[in-house]
Amino acid sequence: MKICVIGAGYVGLVAALSFATFKNNVICVEKDQEKVDKLKQGVPIIYEKGLEPLLKTCLSKKKIIFTTDIDRAVKKSDIIFIAVGTPTKEDWSVDVSQVMEVANQISQSINTYKIIVTKSTVPVGTQKRIKDIIHDNGVQENKYDVVSNPEFLREGRAINDFLHGERIVLGCDSEKASSIMKKLYKPLRTPVIVTTPPTAELIKYASNAFLATKISFINELANLSNIVEADIDTIAYALGMDKRISPEFLQAGIGYGGSCFPKDTKALVNIGKHYDYDFRIVKSAIDVNETQRLLPIDILLNHYESLEGKIITLLGLTFKPGTDDIREAPSLYIIKALLEKGAIVKCYDPMVSNEIKKIYPQLTYCDDLYDSVVDSECLILCTELDDIYQMDLKKVVKKMMNAIMIDGRNMFDMDEVKSKGFKGYYSMGKGSYT
Numbered sequence: 001m002k003i004c005v006i007g008a009g010y011v012g013l014v015a016a017l018s019f020a021t022f023k024n025n026v027i028c029v030e031k032d033q034e035k036v037d038k039l040k041q042g043v044p045i046i047y048e049k050g051l052e053p054l055l056k057t058c059l060s061k062k063k064i065i066f067t068t069d070i071d072r073a074v075k076k077s078d079i080i081f082i083a084v085g086t087p088t089k090e091d092w093s094v095d096v097s098q099v100m101e102v103a104n105q106i107s108q109s110i111n112t113y114k115i116i117v118t119k120s121t122v123p124v125g126t127q128k129r130i131k132d133i134i135h136d137n138g139v140q141e142n143k144y145d146v147v148s149n150p151e152f153l154r155e156g157r158a159i160n161d162f163l164h165g166e167r168i169v170l171g172c173d174s175e176k177a178s179s180i181m182k183k184l185y186k187p188l189r190t191p192v193i194v195t196t197p198p199t200a201e202l203i204k205y206a207s208n209a210f211l212a213t214k215i216s217f218i219n220e221l222a223n224l225s226n227i228v229e230a231d232i233d234t235i236a237y238a239l240g241m242d243k244r245i246s247p248e249f250l251q252a253g254i255g256y257g258g259s260c261f262p263k264d265t266k267a268l269v270n271i272g273k274h275y276d277y278d279f280r281i282v283k284s285a286i287d288v289n290e291t292q293r294l295l296p297i298d299i300l301l302n303h304y305e306s307l308e309g310k311i312i313t314l315l316g317l318t319f320k321p322g323t324d325d326i327r328e329a330p331s332l333y334i335i336k337a338l339l340e341k342g343a344i345v346k347c348y349d350p351m352v353s354n355e356i357k358k359i360y361p362q363l364t365y366c367d368d369l370y371d372s373v374v375d376s377e378c379l380i381l382c383t384e385l386d387d388i389y390q391m392d393l394k395k396v397v398k399k400m401m402n403a404i405m406i407d408g409r410n411m412f413d414m415d416e417v418k419s420k421g422f423k424g425y426y427s428m429g430k431g432s433y434t
């Protein structure tokens with residue numbers, strides 16, 4: 001089939017390349033000329049495992065074209081995926097202006113029957129708004145259908161998640177569109193749920209909000225475990241053995257970040273508010289997360305009278321391992337608070353992107369983990385990076401001024417840390433000593 005994907009961000013690029021692998025011809029439209037130039041040369045614009053070889057293969061087999069020309073791309077395609085950004089506004093509502101702009105652009109170029117698909121995460125009612133825009137721009141109703149097809153991929157495992165997902169959700173109000181969409185996805189052999197557009201739109205927010213709530217739940221339990229001297233990992237293990245609960249997303253830590261959970265939980269609360277519904281449980285999950293990501297600061301303020309002039313080292317800055325993405329990473333909030341309290345911040349993350357250097361140019365970014373700990377008062381472990389698991393704890397202790405560790409991801413065993421000479425250790429629900 002002839003496919004057009006609009007937006008070469010995380011989702012757009014992964015979707016475009018994945019579709020190209022199963023016998024489709026894909027045109028990927030991106031408005032940023034610099035990104036298009038790089039992609040044409042086989043340079044991946046995002047860090048994602050397996051993306052570069054896939055991009056190169058698709059280009060060499062001429063299965064994909066990158067362009068800024070949306071008009072031509074729409075005219076030449078049967079199915080058009082919208083995969084542009086949907087950021088959160090100050091009031092937690094979703095900024096759908098990029099989606100609406102694209103809907104307007106598409107409507108100018110509809111020559112034959114097209115299926116327009118929202119891959120972006122969009123609030124309930126967006127499929128209808130897109131239909132209305134296209135209709136208001138004078139396109140005949142038999143020339144198009146609009147389908148909601150939310151995406152569930154995770155960064156770091158994006159290609160595998162796209163090609164081997166657990167479900168494909170199609171929100172359709174036309175038999176014709178639903179049958180073409182099912183045909184498109186048939187090679188993936190993934191179960192397909194066909195439902196109404198509002199249901200599909202809500203499924204996406206429900207999935208992310210449920211997982212975020214699960215994380216906030218285990219984090220609250222971790223905080224309580226610290227007080228009553230219980231072990232959160234054992235609790236999570238036992239909980240997860242119950243198939244109704246599942247072991248996934250029960251890893252306690254300094255909270256969730258990323259481009260989706262923080263944004264989509266707020267959006268769901270805002271969607272509820274729009275319809276006069278107070279979504280209390282998700283509001284609480286957000287509240288818990290906002291406190292949890294600053295837990296290392298509370299620990300430091302209990303431990304030291306002042307942080308003024310103290311060197312604090314952050315190990316791992318990205319919102320999770322396997323990505324260079326720092327969007328909404330807990331580390332950003334920790335750094336902000338540390339700087340406000342007068343601390344000197346050093347950090348190590350081999351994946352660190354220029355983005356964080358633009359936000360916080362005053363930090364010391366070290367290429368070597370052991371350089372980052374020199375003269376440090378305390379280490380805060382923010383991301384479960386392999387380098388951190390493998391660090392030589394004795395060597396680290398020797399280089400530090402005062403070897404304290406705040407293990408924000410429960411990476412180490414307290415007894416092991418103690419045996420290597422650390423003077424203090426704080427975990428997220430697995431005990432502490434000073």
Ligand SMILES: NC(=O)c1ccc[n+]([C@@H]2O[C@H](COP(=O)([O-])OP(=O)(O)OC[C@H]3O[C@@H](n4cnc5c(N)ncnc54)[C@H](O)[C@@H]3O)[C@@H](O)[C@H]2O)c1
Binds near residue numbers: 007008032
């Ligand atoms: N990142 C994820 O892991 C993930 C997973 C599932 C769903 N989503 C959802 O998918 C959507 C996209 O997310 P993302 O992380 O890929 O966003 P992103 O911001 O990284 O990428 C969006 C891209 O669209 C381009 N764009 C914007 N307007 C355009 C236009 N008019 N024409 C052509 N290109 C245009 C931008 O330049 C940018 O490159 C969001 O709604 C997000 O919530 C993201």
Ligand SMILES: O=c1ccn([C@@H]2O[C@H](COP(=O)(O)OP(=O)(O)O[C@H]3O[C@H](CO)[C@@H](O)[C@H](O)[C@H]3O)[C@@H](O)[C@H]2O)c(=O)[nH]1
Binds near residue numbers: 252
């Ligand atoms: O047990 C856990 C699992 C995750 N996290 C944190 O949760 C955040 C999000 O992790 P993850 O879900 O792996 O990353 P994303 O790439 O943001 O993927 C989520 O957001 C995407 C965008 O909507 C969805 O498509 C995915 O299904 C959904 O998992 C990260 O900060 C993790 O550190 C925890 O703290 N504990």
